[in-house]
Amino acid sequence: MGLASASTATDGMQLCIFDLRRGQNEGQELDKILFFFPADLPFSTQLSVIGLSEGLITFTRIFSPEAACEVIEAERHSHVFYEAETDIWMVMVVEKGKDSDAIWRIDALRKVLKEVHSLFVMFYGSIRAMLEKDPSGGLIRSHLYPFIMDYLSDFPVGKKLQLPSFRDCLKERGTVQMLTMGREAAIEVQSLVSVLDSCAGNSSSYSMILFHDLLVSTTLSPDDTINLFTYAALRLSPNALSSGVNSWSYIRRGSTSSHFVSGSALTHSGPVSEQIYHSSDTSPVGNNINRVTRALQHGKWYKGKDGFLVTDIWGVVVGSLVCATPTVWLQQTEEAMYLCPYQFKSLTLILLIPVSSILNGEQGVALVKQQLLENVSSLLLFSADDRFSQMFILLVSTVISQSGIT
Incomplete structure (x- = not known):
């Protein structure tokens, strides 16, 4: 009974992130809360949900020290657990639907939690590192709140949050959809990849090429490929740029197979959330949300005159109106990289350059970027201004003709 009552304070979904190493002393319990949605719930309710989750984690570790609980099924709710980092847990509490594939749905929700954390780390680094930088917790809270709220803003369909089903995760989320190509298209792609590798000189650059929201080529590790591919589908694809809608088809079609939860709190928790996560912070950045880079913010990417995609999310260069180049963090190499996407029609090319290599x-x-344009244009016999575009025209035409995609 306690399990059900602790999770029925709000209809739909609750999502929280907490640190087991924090808030262990009486009167300091709030310190363990790093994020909670909906943020306008009373602190007593938030602590009740997190306290129950903490108790379940501790109890299940008695029987399985190496793998704590992943899901707890109550009468009306499912509690989904994911240990994102050591002692840092993400928990999602969702109302049970009438679906018969409940276990499969839980796997899909765990993938959502993993995706949120992986994308966050790609842009900001680990949660633990930010806590060590600012032990008060203000720094991590001021980053987690806008990031996750921007992430959840992709899910509303009407007044509902449409979370992916297990079937959707197999087809789209957490997976990479490859484009099947013939020999001629593969040769064109390999030529382009070789040119990209030569642009950064002796430094180790990486690249990714997409056609619509299908992967054509990548030189990244599997984990980094999934993370960057996910971000490209969410914010950089031609569909996302033109309509402001991400590329996940089940969101666009309103599939009834996906899991719906109430989304009313998504639109009503803004002012309260800002008060909780910013006004109460004592860290230097806690009171100024404008200092936080909102990497998943909607409608902030656009195409420049040279074809490269630009955004002001990362601010502008001091003393100029030039937008600062975005940076991401690669898991495999553990280094910061400049993110340079180029787009022509349905083809998106992403070049990653080590920050340490740019003096x-x-x-x-x-x-x-200029070197990239010149190197690619040298492959073709067109006027200087049109060579890069013509290269993409040929590649797009070859890919379309051999894949049967329109």
Whole structure:
């Protein structure tokens, strides 16, 4: 009974992130809460949900020290657990639907939690590292709240949050959809990848090429490929740029197979959430949300005159109106990379350049972009201004003709 009553304070979904190492002393319990949705729930309710989750984790570790609980099924709710980092847990509490594939749905929800954390780390680094940088918790809270709220803003369909089903995860989320190509298209792609590798000189650059929301080529590790591919589908695909809608088809079609939860709190928790996560912070960045880079913010990418995609999410260069180049963190190499996406029609090319290899900041990035344009244009016999576009025209035409995609 306690399990059900602790999770029925709000209809739909609750999502929380907490640190087991924090808030262990009486009167300091709130310190363990790093994120809670809906944020306008009373703190007593938030602590009740987190306290129950903490108790379940501790209890199940008695029987399985190496693998704590992943899901607890109550009468009306499912509690989904994911240990994102050591002692840092993400828990989602959802109302049970009438689906017969409940276990499969739980796997899908765990993938959502994993995706949220993986994308967060790609842009900001680990949660634990931010807590060590600012032990008060203000820094991590001021980043987690806008990031996760921007992430959840992809799910509303009407007044509901449409979370993916297990079937959707097999087809789209957490997976990479490859484009099947013939020999001629593969040769064109390999030529382009070789040119990309040469643009950064002696440094180890990486690249990814997509056609619509299908992967054509990547030189990244599997984990980094999934993370960058997911972000591209969410914010960089032609569909996302033109309509502001991400590329997941089940969101666009309103599939009834996906799991619906109430989304009313998504639109009503803003002011309260800002008060909780910013006004109460004592860290230098806690009171200024404008200092936080909102990597998943909608409608902030657009195409520049040279074909490269630009955004002001990362701010502008001091003393100029030039947008700062976005940066991401690669898991495999553990290094920061400049993110340079180029797009022509349905083809998106993403070049990743090590930040440590660029000595002059934005000027150095601009030189690499110019080198890319010149190197690719040298492959074709067109006028200087049109060579890069013509290269993409040929590649797009070859891919379309051999894949049967329109």
